[in-house]
Amino acid sequence: MAVRRRGGVQNYPDVPVDLWVTCRKCGGMHYRPEFEAALRVCPSCNYHDRLDAAERIVLLLDDPGHFRELDADITAADPLEFSRPNGSYVDRVAKARALTSRNEAIVCGVGPLQGRPVALGVMEFGFIAGSMGSATGEKITRLFEHALRHRLPVITVTASGGARQDEGLFALMQMARTTAASARLSEAGLPHICVMADPTLAGVTASFAAVADIIIGEPGATIRFAGSRVVQGTLRRRAPVEDHTAEWVLRQGMIDLVIPRRELRETVARVIDHLAPAPAMAAAPAATRAARV
């Protein structure tokens, strides 16, 4: 059980590779083509499995071919010359880049959502647990600033373990920086919609994500402030996992909606239309370069 919880969608060693997947939450086994067709939503427990940034962009935009990525060349520096027992930060970043084909833990850009241009930032959990370092913060801040310049609504999709410890206080300051950028967008009367996917934790929950105008949780997503390791480390007691799902946070009054993945695009488009009626698509910067999705 512990292995399933930690490991994500895994293949049993004795079944043909790729044909079957097991649910990260309930451990149920599903026929992969059906699971994929259901947008990776578990038919047994309704857990919405993690998507990578590319899958997310396909899910959210009308035509991902018209997604124009911004600041794809920005990547992490190593301000603290940080090393963990299991390797240096530089190595971790290099591995993450190789693994995800991304240079940072978020993919930002502009693209069409139901016929209108939106600024979209999607976190890449596979990149050092989607943690927020300086380069991540830089890209998020630039996304908000781009949206402000071109008067676009912003959609962020969070999937993150929180602030990236390897950058020390630099990482903490990304909370202030991205939140300030979101606050400035808000002053200009432009909406920020945040989709909190599994997991949304700590320094990301408690910064730009929480100040969004509308917050949508994905079913079953873990959304919380203190990660279980931190709770164990400081309070010396285990934190129960079941208390921190999107549904629970919704009941506490902290988020607006929990929406099934299949209805996400339509819902996001609808709330944006209410808050910021769409200008003509032509008014936005031309979506030229095809995205790598």
Add this chain to the structure above:
Amino acid sequence: MLEFERDLDELRDHIAELERDAGADSNSHVARELAVLQLELEARTADIFAHLTPWQRVQVARHPQRPHTQDYIDRLCSDFTELHGDRRYADDPSVVAGLATFEGRSVIVVGHQKGRSTTENVERNFGMAHPEGFRKALRLFDMAERFGRPVLTFLDTPGASPSLDDEKRGQSWAIAENMARLARLRVPVIVTVIGEGGSGGALALGVGDRVLMLEHAIYSVASPEAAAAIIWRDSDHAEEAAVALRLTAPDLLRAGLIDRVVPEPDGGAHRDLDAAATNLRAQLAPMLQELCAEDIDDLVNARYAKFRAMGEHQHVPTG
């Protein structure tokens, strides 16, 4: 008492004993010996505190006798009127906030408050604020803007309170909303890290036009124990984490993440609360005057630019 302070304390006891024995008849021999010992104490104190390891600084920053927010308010301000409650849920004793006069000017002061005794620490939740503490602060930030009063904040927390009840009441939201508000607040804001600046719980009071830090204070993305729990999966590695995180005032000044280091009296702020407060006043007073004279639009724009610049990244070719 901290371990590296033990030798100093023995010397201090010895001096006190000699003084007591010498009593009224202060013959020159004893007086001379006392003077020598006093000099030695000062030299050894200066030497130890000039070479504190990061972990020793963590211990100094957490010293139970270290001046806390209320100690600074008492020494820096007159007619402090503490205001309570967030008007939503409760009053949180781990945050003190109120109106006060500083250098002839009405200000709003807000800070994390740790306790000295165990009883007081339980009441103050060891300086770990609950959402209602941050929302009390937010209420006062709003009031500061409405009445055009500058804000002084004091940071001294291991981190925001991480319990299930805090999650229930929206700890993440409370922190984020405070940062957003402070980032755009249309009055001057000066932040001073007086002890422990721990994580988001510190930053919730930490967005301002200037950020000062006491010489032996620490400021970190997570407490060393929490960082060790995340990185080593074991909070017993806190000492290593303290080194790796570069959480000391000189490190952070070099990194450009804080503006000023406020010198502490010999042997640390806990040795002389009055001197610590005097040093802080000397930095705060002209700074506040300068900020109050600035155009508020310029100030808010400069505050955005200040935090906008915090971070290091690089560019790589894309395929």
